[in-house]
Amino acid sequence: MDIRFGDHASFHRAAIGMTAGSAILGIALHPLTPFAPVLGGIFGIAVGAAFGYGKPVWRLAAAALASLPLLLMTISWPSLALCAATLALGCTIGERGLRGAMSILLGAVVTLLAMWTALRFDHARATQHWPGAVTDGAAAAAMGIVGVIAMLPRHLGFVNDPVADAVKALPAGLDGEVRSLCDRTLVIWNDVKTKLGEDDPNLGLVRDGVLKTLEVAAKSREAQPQGGSEEQLGRRMEDLDARIAAATDDEVKTQYQSARAALSDQAKYRDRIRQNRERLVARMHNHVAALEKFQLAAGGLASARAASSGTTAIQQLSDLSRDVAASGEALVEVGEA
Numbered sequence: 423m424d425i426r427f428g429d430h431a432s433f434h435r436a437a438i439g440m441t442a443g444s445a446i447l448g449i450a451l452h453p454l455t456p457f458a459p460v461l462g463g464i465f466g467i468a469v470g471a472a473f474g475y476g477k478p479v480w481r482l483a484a485a486a487l488a489s490l491p492l493l494l495m496t497i498s499w500p501s502l503a504l505c506a507a508t509l510a511l512g513c514t515i516g517e518r519g520l521r522g523a524m525s526i527l528l529g530a531v532v533t534l535l536a537m538w539t540a541l542r543f544d545h546a547r548a549t550q551h552w553p554g555a556v557t558d559g560a561a562a563a564a565m566g567i568v569g570v571i572a573m574l575p576r577h578l579g580f581v582n583d584p585v586a587d588a589v590k591a592l593p594a595g596l597d598g599e600v601r602s603l604c605d606r607t608l609v610i611w612n613d614v615k616t617k618l619g620e621d622d623p624n625l626g627l628v629r630d631g632v633l634k635t636l637e638v639a640a641k642s643r644e645a646q647p648q649g650g651s652e653e654q655l656g657r658r659m660e661d662l663d664a665r666i667a668a669a670t671d672d673e674v675k676t677q678y679q680s681a682r683a684a685l686s687d688q689a690k691y692r693d694r695i696r697q698n699r700e701r702l703v704a705r706m707h708n709h710v711a712a713l714e715k716f717q718l719a720a721g722g723l724a725s726a727r728a729a730s731s732g733t734t735a736i737q738q739l740s741d742l743s744r745d746v747a748a749s750g751e752a753l754v755e756v757g758e759a
C-alpha cells in the first residue's frame with residue numbers, strides 16, 4: 423500500500439492564502455482588538471481554504487461564527503475548542519464520508535493547536551520589543567502556517583499496488599529462468615511508471631501486462647513435473663526391463679510388465695508437461711520482449727514531450743500498446759492450457 427499526495431496546486435494555493443492572509447489580517451486587526459492574532463488567523467485560514475478549494479461565502483461565514491466565542495465568551499480552552507471545531511467544519515465543506523469526518527477531526531485539533539501557537543508567539547519574551555502590529559501579524563501568520571496541516575486529509579490517499587501484491591504471491595520454488603523473467607518485468611514496470619506518470623492511460627496497459635506475466639509465472643510452478651527426476655525414472659524402467667527378462671513365473675512377469683507400462687505412461691505424461699512448460703516460458707519471453715519495446719517507446723515519448731514534439735512517439739506507443747495487449751492475451755491462453 424502506497425501513500426499518495428494529490429492535487430498539489432490546490433494545496434499550494436491554500437497554504438499561501440492561509441499564511442499571507444493570516445499575516446495581513448493580523449496586522450490590519452491590531453488597532454481594533456487585542457485578539458488580533460487569533461482572529462486574523464481564523465479568517466486567514468478561511469481565506470486560504472476558499473482560495474484553494476472555493477466556496478468563499480460558506481468559509482467566511484464559518485470563520486465569522488468561529489470568532490463569536492472569542493468576543494462573547496471568556497477565553498478558555500472550551501471556548502477555543504468551540505472556535506476550532508466551527509472553523510474546521512467550515513473548512514471541510516465539500517468533503518464527505520470517512521475523509522470528511524477525518525478532516526473535521528484533524529482540522530479541529532490542528533486549529534486548536536494553531537490558536538495556542540498564535541497566543542504563545544504573541545506573548546513570547548523574544549517578541550516583546552517588536553512593534554505591536556508586527557507581533558500580531560507574525561503570530562497570526564504562525565497560526566495560518568500550522569492551520570495548513572488541517573488540509574492534508576484532502577490530499578492524502580492510500581493506494582494499493584496490485585503489482586507488489588502479485589510479487590508477494592509468487593511461490594517460493596519458482597524456476598530460475600521464470601524468476602528472472604519476473605524480475606525483468608518489475609524493472610520494466612518501475613521504469614515505465616516513472617517515465618509515463620500515474621495519470622497516463624498507457625500505464626494501465628503495462629500494469630496489466632506485468633500482472634499477466636506474474637500470474638502465469640505463478641501457474642508455471644504447477645506445470646513442473648512432481649516426484650523423482652527423469653534420470654531416476656529411466657533407471658527404474660531399465661530395472662523393470664531386466665526383471666521382466668529374468669522372470670520365470672507368469673504372475674511375477676505380468677506384475678512387472680504392468681508396472682513397466684505405468685512408468686512408460688508416466689514418462690509420456692512428463693514429456694507433455696515439459697513441452698507445455700517450454701511453450702509457456704517461450705511465450706513469457708515473447709511477452710517480456712514486447713514490454714521491453716514498450717519501455718523503449720515510453721522513454722522516447724518522455725523525450726519527445728520534453729521537446730514538445732511527441733506526435734510520432736505517441737503513435738508508436740499506441741501501436742505497441744496493441745502488441746502488448748495481444749501478447750498478454752496469448753500468454754494467458756498458454757497459462758490456462
